Amino acid sequence: MKVNILAFGIAKDIFGGPAIDVELFNDATVFNLKFLLEKQYPQLKKLATYMVAVNNEYALDGDTVHERDEIAIIPPVSGG
């Protein structure tokens, strides 16, 4: 399945744009997605931390992602 990944902050710089498409197997987890992204974009591993949001909620590594989910990479936040 193809999933669309939104990027914000430094993740946008790392991906070279505000969104990318990645090809994942069905029933892939957030962990699988992070593994794939870190392989394609090793700079992600240099971040202090980063989270994945699925449908506007912080997701856990074991959560499953689906084709039409809104998925976003959340680098360390710094609002306020």
Place this chain on the structure above:
Amino acid sequence: MNKQIKLSVSTLNVMECVDWVMSPECGGIDVFIGTVRNATKGKTVVRLEFEAYEKMAISELEKIADQASIKWPVQKMLIHHRTGVLQIGEIPVIIAVAAAHRHAAFEACRYIIDTLKQTVPIWKKEIFEDGEVWVAVHP
């Protein structure tokens, strides 16, 4: 409990925020105003740029306000946050909390700003004279 949460590309207005939380059953209002500082770790900052994942930022801010209202007896809460380019001295964030008694207002206000900084998907880029950096991204 009554709350107002907003992201805005235009200048935040402190008096408007205070007026919104003002209510006859409240004995006090606590206001936190964030301002853009002209230096970080001794280095001159020219301006800041804020970016938000708007839908999720709003929903995370709603959660924080709801949690605060469970923890403390507060009447009205307001959180306004800027996005876009901010110059030195401008206001990126205003939090206003009205409660019957000051203790709840102080505590809820501190809780909201402290938690906002940890969980709300908003990012700040510092622009220096000789470069720029996304804040807090590297260890």
